[in-house]
Amino acid sequence: MGSFGIFKMVTGWALSKPATRLYPFVKREPYAGTRGSIEIDIQKCTFCTLCQKKCPTEAILVKRQEKIWEIDRLRCISCNACVDACPKNCLRMLTGYSPSVTARTVDSFAQEQLKSAAEASKTAQ
Amino acid sequence: MADTLLTIDRSELLAKVKELKAAGNRLVQISCTLAEEFEITYSFDKDLALTNVRVMVTKADPVVPSITDIYLCAFAYENELQDLFGLTVPDMKLNFNGNFYMTAIKTPFNIATKKQEAQ
Amino acid sequence: MAQRTIVPFGPQHPVLPEPIHLDLVMEDETVVEAIPSIGFIHRGLEKLAETKDFQEMTYVAERICGICSFIHGQGYCQAVEDLMNLQVPQRAKYLRVIWGEMSRIHSHLLWLGLAADAFGFESLFMHSWRVREKLLDIVEETTGGRVIFGSCKVGGVRRNIENEKLKSITLELKNIEKMSREITEVFEKDGSVKRRLAGTGVLSKDDAYALGAVGPMLRATGIASDTRKRGYAAYGELSWEPVVETAGDCYARCLVRAREVYQAFDLIYQAIDKIPDTEIDVKVVGNPPAGSESFMRLEQPRGEVVYYLKGSGTKFLQRFRVRTPTFANIAPMVVALKGCQLADVPNIVLTIDPCISCTER
Numbered sequence: 128m129g130s131f132g133i134f135k136m137v138t139g140w141a142l143s144k145p146a147t148r149l150y151p152f153v154k155r156e157p158y159a160g161t162r163g164s165i166e167i168d169i170q171k172c173t174f175c176t177l178c179q180k181k182c183p184t185e186a187i188l189v190k191r192q193e194k195i196w197e198i199d200r201l202r203c204i205s206c207n208a209c210v211d212a213c214p215k216n217c218l219r220m221l222t223g224y225s226p227s228v229t230a231r232t233v234d235s236f237a238q239e240q241l242k243s244a245a246e247a248s249k250t251a252q
Numbered sequence: 253m254a255d256t257l258l259t260i261d262r263s264e265l266l267a268k269v270k271e272l273k274a275a276g277n278r279l280v281q282i283s284c285t286l287a288e289e290f291e292i293t294y295s296f297d298k299d300l301a302l303t304n305v306r307v308m309v310t311k312a313d314p315v316v317p318s319i320t321d322i323y324l325c326a327f328a329y330e331n332e333l334q335d336l337f338g339l340t341v342p343d344m345k346l347n348f349n350g351n352f353y354m355t356a357i358k359t360p361f362n363i364a365t366k367k368q369e370a371q
Numbered sequence: 372m373a374q375r376t377i378v379p380f381g382p383q384h385p386v387l388p389e390p391i392h393l394d395l396v397m398e399d400e401t402v403v404e405a406i407p408s409i410g411f412i413h414r415g416l417e418k419l420a421e422t423k424d425f426q427e428m429t430y431v432a433e434r435i436c437g438i439c440s441f442i443h444g445q446g447y448c449q450a451v452e453d454l455m456n457l458q459v460p461q462r463a464k465y466l467r468v469i470w471g472e473m474s475r476i477h478s479h480l481l482w483l484g485l486a487a488d489a490f491g492f493e494s495l496f497m498h499s500w501r502v503r504e505k506l507l508d509i510v511e512e513t514t515g516g517r518v519i520f521g522s523c524k525v526g527g528v529r530r531n532i533e534n535e536k537l538k539s540i541t542l543e544l545k546n547i548e549k550m551s552r553e554i555t556e557v558f559e560k561d562g563s564v565k566r567r568l569a570g571t572g573v574l575s576k577d578d579a580y581a582l583g584a585v586g587p588m589l590r591a592t593g594i595a596s597d598t599r600k601r602g603y604a605a606y607g608e609l610s611w612e613p614v615v616e617t618a619g620d621c622y623a624r625c626l627v628r629a630r631e632v633y634q635a636f637d638l639i640y641q642a643i644d645k646i647p648d649t650e651i652d653v654k655v656v657g658n659p660p661a662g663s664e665s666f667m668r669l670e671q672p673r674g675e676v677v678y679y680l681k682g683s684g685t686k687f688l689q690r691f692r693v694r695t696p697t698f699a700n701i702a703p704m705v706v707a708l709k710g711c712q713l714a715d716v717p718n719i720v721l722t723i724d725p726c727i728s729c730t731e732r
Binding site: 140205 | 519
């Protein structure tokens with residue numbers, strides 16, 4: 128091959144389509160099983176706190192009395208342990224990563240109290 | 253290929269290591285566990301068979317002889333014993349005297365963390 | 372006597388993937404002695420095992436290093452399974468082999484790129500990493516993550532790869548193998564690579580054995596020692612031989628790693644052929660018993676790694692100790708640096724495949 132053995136490969140790539148994507152104009156489709164970020168269907172949650180116990184980085188905080196479920200996005204390592212542990216299947220792993228942030232905040236989800244709304248409409252009747 | 257474990261006295265260590273070297277073993281690792289005493293384990297391997305030699309050292313007398321005369325590569329492990337556990341290894345070739353691992357807290361394995369004290 | 376100067380190398384240097392410091396004692400352009408100094412990336416992960424649930428510790432073990440992450444997780448899980456006498460199902464063992472070998476291919480392609488960058492061959496570096504991206508796509512498809520696989524757990528694996536998926540992966544892997552041949556052919560045949568690497572950092576057979584070298588450092592001197600021959604996971608049921616070279620210099624280590632890429636592809640095809648249809652995990656009940664110990668040895672891309680675990684009867688382990696291959700290769704590297712020219716120092720330091728975050732967990 129002598130001294131310039133890479134010549135064939137380099138010219139081949141120089142004359143063909145580039146191997147890189149023109150991000151952000153062309154976005155990459157993630158695979159179906161990619162671990163990105165956690166989403167919760169808060170209405171199905173029973174606040175059993177199993178996800179909080181299984182989380183290895185203590186990113187999840189479950190407030191039983193106020194019926195609030197919180198996650199610190201920057202602590203979450205997208206390991207899927209909470210999704211596996213949830214008995215009601217209300218947690219889901221999305222394929223998109225959680226976006227960059229400029230301050231350390233916590234995402235909070237509160238369950239709507241539909242029961243009390245139904246009772247209020249009953250007493251009104 | 254079963255592993256063997258022998259527990260010997262600190263004074264017999266150098267003779268045993270010389271014997272293992274003459275038999276064609278190579279040094280795999282030196283590790284230490286701290287419970288009531290320091291439990292130092294030297295592991296040697298030949299043809300995928302592991303031989304472990306264990307030496308118990310008390311907290312009152314934390315000194316263990318150096319094997320760098322026999323196996324030069326042991327200097328990295330013995331410096332780690334000095335830096336993380338607070339043991340003293342005299343006669344070591346390439347002794348960094350506590351500066352091999354630059355940790356914020358000295359001898360971190362020899363102190364209990366706040367979480368452990370709470371348990 | 373020539374004038375002696377001391378040149379500091381690292382912790383920040385363009386060729387180093389991770390920080391290590393070397394004090395090079397030089398006489399004119401020749402290195403007389405090299406004094407290593409580590410501790411820039413010590414995170415105290417071994418101490419963390421004393422206060423973290425042993426099953427959650429898998430996630431920490433995987434994150435000891437980014438390049439060799441899967442095999443760290445596998446080694447930790449195998450050591451805990453040894454402590455608790457758990458029998459992992461066959462399919463889980465084969466899946467661990469498949470992922471482990473993919474991890475080895477990606478690590479060696481990464482190293483080939485870094486080695487090319489170290490002696491200035493940037494286009495070869497970019498092309499090696501382009502091929503590696505294709506492999507990381509397969510990893511993401513099967514495990515969910517590109518670098519941290521997250522697929523090993525105590526008792527088996529967390530995800531299954533169905534048999535149809537395995538067939539489609541085989542076709543993609545054959546394509547990647549063809550692309551890798553273009554890269555490794557340049558390493559094997561190009562004259563400039565050979566002129567730069569051959570004859571530097573020579574380590575003799577006896578020196579390498581006595582100094583405790585592991586992995587490709589040892590196999591490049593002629594000693595056929597590969598920890599996968601112990602037969603853990605499913606390696607005992609596949610047929611393969613360790614890759615050996617005899618020259619003992621940087622060029623020989625480069626060839627060993629290039630050939631191990633093809634050995635890894637061959638192992639994956641064999642594993643996909645033979646994989647049985649069983650469960651993928653077994654239930655874990657209880658804690659590691661008090662006083663139980665385990666020495667688990669695996670073969671990482673960089674060499675032999677030793678996991679020493681000691682159970683305490685509670686859900687916290689009494690001791691978790693990892694002896695990584697780069698830690699064992701520091702002494703041979705320091706000896707190999709004696710007598711070389713200053714311009715060869717980056718090549719020799721890279722030739723042990725330094726993974727310093729493993730070294731100083």
